[in-house]
Amino acid sequence: MGEIAVDKRSRFGGLFKTSKGKWKLLGLIVLIIVVSSFIAMCLSTDFGKVNVKDIRFDAEGAILDATLYTPLGVNANDKLPAVVIAHGSGVSHGVMAGTAEELARRGFVVLNVSAYGSGSSENSDTVESGKRGGFDTPQGVYDAVLYLRTLKYVDQTRIGITGHSMGGRRITAAAVLDGSYLSLNDMMINTLHDTFGQQFTKDEINIDADMLAKQRLSEDQLPWYNQLKKESEDYLSVRIKGVLNLGDATTDFFAPRKVTVGGHEVIRTPQVNGGFLIGIYNEGTAGPAIKNESSDKLREIYQTGDTNIVRDIWYQIHPYTSDATPSSEKIGNVWETSVLSSQALADAINNRSARIFFAPADHHSQDFLSPEATSDVVKFFEQTMSYNNGELTDKNTVPLDSKNSIFLLREILNGIAMIALILALIALASILLDTAFFKACKLNVAEPVCEKRSKPFWIISAIIFAFSCWAIAWVGSNGLKFRFTSTFFSLDFTVNIIIAYLIFVAAASLIVLAAYKLISGKKAEIKYLETFNIRMKFGTFAKTLLLSYILFLAAYISMSILKFMFNEDYRFWMAVMTKMNPQNFMLMLRYGLVIFPTFLLSGIIINFGRMKDMSEGKNTALNVILACLPVYLVAIVSYGVMYLGANNYTPLYAFVTTWTLLITIPLTAYISRKMYKFTGSIWLGTFLNTFLVTWMFCSSLSSSELYLIGNFFTKWLGIG
Incomplete structure (x- = not known):
C-alpha cells in the first residue's frame, strides 16, 4: 500500500509540471472562482x-x-x-x-x-x-x-x-x-406669526397652535390656516x-x-x-x-x-x-x-x-x-x-x-475568489512563460546559499521584524499626521498610512541589505544584481513588464466577467479589487511610482532567505510568515490588550485603516516568491504586486477632498 501511495503522489506531482497539467490547474482554480462567486451571488440576492x-x-x-x-x-x-x-x-x-x-x-x-x-x-x-x-x-x-x-x-x-x-x-x-428642528406645532406657530401677523409671548409658543388659531383668526382666515397646516403635515411626513x-x-x-x-x-x-x-x-x-x-x-x-x-x-x-x-x-x-x-x-x-x-x-x-x-x-x-x-x-x-x-459567508466566498485569483495568476504566468515569446523572461535561478543556521539570514530577518513592528505601531498611533492630498496623489489620507508603512519597511530593508553588502564585501554569498537578476537585457526587461501587465489585465477582465455574470468582485473586508473609472488606470501608474520601489526591496528580502537545506514549500511558507508576522503580532497584542478590557477598551496601536495589510502582505509575499522561482528574477513579482496593490487602492478608496474632473490635465494626469 505504501508503494502505491508514493506512486500516486509522484504521478500527481508530475502532472502539474507539464503544460497540460498547468492548464488543468488553471481550469480548476477558475472553477473555484466561478463557483464561489456564484454561491456568493445566491447569498447576496437571498x-x-x-x-x-x-x-x-x-x-x-x-x-x-x-x-x-x-x-x-x-x-x-x-x-x-x-x-x-x-x-x-x-x-x-x-x-x-x-x-x-x-x-x-x-x-x-x-x-x-x-x-x-x-x-x-x-x-x-x-x-x-x-x-x-x-x-x-x-x-x-x-x-x-x-x-x-x-x-x-x-x-x-x-x-x-x-x-x-x-x-x-x-x-x-x-x-x-x-x-x-421644528415640530408641527412650531411650524404652525411660525405660520400664525409670519403669515397672519400674530404676536406671542415666550410661554404662548408652547400652546397648541390650532387652539390659538381658532381663538385669533377670522372665519375667512381659518381655511387658509388649515390648508397651510396640511402642507406642513405633508412636508414633515416625508x-x-x-x-x-x-x-x-x-x-x-x-x-x-x-x-x-x-x-x-x-x-x-x-x-x-x-x-x-x-x-x-x-x-x-x-x-x-x-x-x-x-x-x-x-x-x-x-x-x-x-x-x-x-x-x-x-x-x-x-x-x-x-x-x-x-x-x-x-x-x-x-x-x-x-x-x-x-x-x-x-x-x-x-x-x-x-x-x-x-x-x-x-x-x-x-x-x-x-x-x-x-x-x-x-x-x-x-x-x-x-x-x-x-x-x-x-x-x-x-x-x-x-x-x-448570511452576509459573512458571502464575504468569505468573495475572499476565497480573491485568493484563487492570485493562484490563477501564478498558474497563468507559468503557462505564458512557456511560450516562445516570453521564454526569454526565464533566467537562471541562483542556487540557494542560506541554511537553517545561517546567521546573516536570521540577523537580517530579526532586524526587519523589529523595525516592521515599530513601523506598524507608529503609523497606527500617528495616522492623522498623514492627512494630506494633492491632485497628483489624490486618494484620501488613509492610503498614505499604508504607503508610509511600506516605505518604512522598504527603507529598513535597504539599510540592512546595504550593511550586509558592506560587512561581507567580496565574500558576500548573495550578490544582488546576479542572484536576483536585477540586471538584465532591455528586451527581457520589457517583456517581463509586458507579462506583468497582461496578468493584471487578465485579473481585471476576470473581475469584469464576475461583475457581469454575478455582480460580485474580489474582496474580503477592506481588501478590494473591483471596477475602476478609466482615469483611475492613470492614477494607478502615479501611485506605482511610490509603491514599486517598496516591492522591489521586499522582493529581495523575501527571496534572500532561500535555503538549500529546506524544501521549497517549507521555505516559501517560512518567508511569507516572516513577512506578515510583524503586522499580525502587533495586531494580536494591541487588540488582545483591548479585548481584555485594559487600556480603557482601546488598542495599544489602532489599525482602523491598515487592516488590509493582513491580507495584502501574505498574498504579495507569496507572489514575489513564486515569480522568482519561475523567472530567476524579482522583476515580474515586483511589477505584478505593484499593479495589484495600486488596483486595490484606486478601485476602492476615495479622492473626496479634490475636484479632479474639471479639465483633461487634472482628470488624467493629476496636474493642476
Whole structure:
C-alpha cells in the first residue's frame, strides 16, 4: 500500500509540471472562482428573492456609483420602506454590502452609495450643501435620498439613512439638509406669526397652535390656516424618518440647537428617530462605547441628566419648553419591546422622538463585518419603519429574525475568489512563460546559499521584524499626521498610512541589505544584481513588464466577467479589487511610482532567505510568515490588550485603516516568491504586486477632498 501511495503522489506531482497539467490547474482554480462567486451571488440576492443592480446617476455634475437592492417583483403600486447606506473614509460602498444585503432580505429597498470621489463615483465640484469635501458635507448621501424619492415603489414617509464613521457624519449632514428642528406645532406657530401677523409671548409658543388659531383668526382666515397646516403635515411626513450613526458620535446633529419660533429664540431637537452604534472596542475618533455612554454631549442628546445612557434601550425624548433640558423616558429593551407590544414606542416613533444606543462587541472597522452590529442596524429600521418582510401590523407578516444573517459567508466566498485569483495568476504566468515569446523572461535561478543556521539570514530577518513592528505601531498611533492630498496623489489620507508603512519597511530593508553588502564585501554569498537578476537585457526587461501587465489585465477582465455574470468582485473586508473609472488606470501608474520601489526591496528580502537545506514549500511558507508576522503580532497584542478590557477598551496601536495589510502582505509575499522561482528574477513579482496593490487602492478608496474632473490635465494626469 505504501508503494502505491508514493506512486500516486509522484504521478500527481508530475502532472502539474507539464503544460497540460498547468492548464488543468488553471481550469480548476477558475472553477473555484466561478463557483464561489456564484454561491456568493445566491447569498447576496437571498437566493433570487432580491434584485441587486449597480446604478449610476448624475445629480451634481458628477456621477454617483451605487448598488440598488429591491425585492423581486417590485412594481409601482408597492410602497416599501427604503434605506440609504453610506460608507466611511478610505473605502467605497462595497464594504457596506453586508448591511445592505441583510436589510434587503427583509424587504427593504436599499441604496448603497459610494460618496463623491470614492470608488467609481466621480468628484463633484460642490455637493448638496454647496461645499466640497470636508467632514460635514453629505458627499452624495442627500442626492441618494433625493434619488429614492423618484422611485414610485418607495414609501416617501419611510426613508431612513445609516452610515459608518465618516459616513456617519455624511448622513447627519444630509439629515440637516432634509430635516427640521421644528415640530408641527412650531411650524404652525411660525405660520400664525409670519403669515397672519400674530404676536406671542415666550410661554404662548408652547400652546397648541390650532387652539390659538381658532381663538385669533377670522372665519375667512381659518381655511387658509388649515390648508397651510396640511402642507406642513405633508412636508414633515416625508422627511427622513430614521438616522442611525455607526461608529461615530462626534456629530452635533442630534444635539439640541437654537431656532426661532413665534419670534422667540428657543431650543429644539431634530424631528427624527435616531441613535448611535458605537462598538465596545471602538478605536475611532468617537472612542469606545463606555466613553460615549457617560459623555455630557450624549447625555444631553438622550436627556438622561447625570445618568449614563443604557445600551439597547429605547428612549423617548421630550420637547424643550424652556432652556432647561427635559428628562427622557425609558420605553424598553430593543430586543424585548416592539411597536406591536408597546404603544409608547409606537407613539415615540410616530412623533419622531425615539432614541437608542447600540454597543456591539466589536471595533471600528469591524462594524461592517460584524453580524452583531448588522443585526442592530436591522432591528433599528425594523422598528422605526414598522416593516420586516411585510408590515409588522399585518398578521400575515412573518418577520425574519434580525439576528439571522448570511452576509459573512458571502464575504468569505468573495475572499476565497480573491485568493484563487492570485493562484490563477501564478498558474497563468507559468503557462505564458512557456511560450516562445516570453521564454526569454526565464533566467537562471541562483542556487540557494542560506541554511537553517545561517546567521546573516536570521540577523537580517530579526532586524526587519523589529523595525516592521515599530513601523506598524507608529503609523497606527500617528495616522492623522498623514492627512494630506494633492491632485497628483489624490486618494484620501488613509492610503498614505499604508504607503508610509511600506516605505518604512522598504527603507529598513535597504539599510540592512546595504550593511550586509558592506560587512561581507567580496565574500558576500548573495550578490544582488546576479542572484536576483536585477540586471538584465532591455528586451527581457520589457517583456517581463509586458507579462506583468497582461496578468493584471487578465485579473481585471476576470473581475469584469464576475461583475457581469454575478455582480460580485474580489474582496474580503477592506481588501478590494473591483471596477475602476478609466482615469483611475492613470492614477494607478502615479501611485506605482511610490509603491514599486517598496516591492522591489521586499522582493529581495523575501527571496534572500532561500535555503538549500529546506524544501521549497517549507521555505516559501517560512518567508511569507516572516513577512506578515510583524503586522499580525502587533495586531494580536494591541487588540488582545483591548479585548481584555485594559487600556480603557482601546488598542495599544489602532489599525482602523491598515487592516488590509493582513491580507495584502501574505498574498504579495507569496507572489514575489513564486515569480522568482519561475523567472530567476524579482522583476515580474515586483511589477505584478505593484499593479495589484495600486488596483486595490484606486478601485476602492476615495479622492473626496479634490475636484479632479474639471479639465483633461487634472482628470488624467493629476496636474493642476
